[in-house]
Amino acid sequence: xxxxxxxxxxxxxxxxxxxxxxxxxxxxxxxxxxxxxxxxxxxxxxxxxxxxxxxxxxxxxxxxxxxxxxxxxxxxxxxxxxx
Numbered sequence: 001x002x003x004x005x006x007x008x009x010x011x012x013x014x015x016x017x018x019x020x021x022x023x024x025x026x027x028x029x030x031x032x033x034x035x036x037x038x039x040x041x042x043x044x045x046x047x048x049x050x051x052x053x054x055x056x057x058x059x060x061x062x063x064x065x066x067x068x069x070x071x072x073x074x075x076x077x078x079x080x081x082x083x
Contacts, residue, residue, distance in 0.1 A: 001080040028069035
């Protein structure tokens with residue numbers, strides 16, 4: 001799975017959880033909570049939704065690694081290599 005595929009999946013899950021987010025304006029380097037109103041429940045739903053969407057197990061202690069778009073790609077790319 002490519003970085004672009006991971007990015008598209010993450011943006012799709014974000015749009016589902018918080019439809020008011022303008023996904024085309026997200027800065028991949030900046031923490032989601034610093035860019036838009038994204039509380040802890042939203043983030044939990046995002047982490048769970050991303051794991052389900054990509055069919056990958058994301059342990060709860062690793063959730064903070066998903067706090068930005070770049071973080072999602074960096075964390076998930078090795079897990080999804082070859083998929």
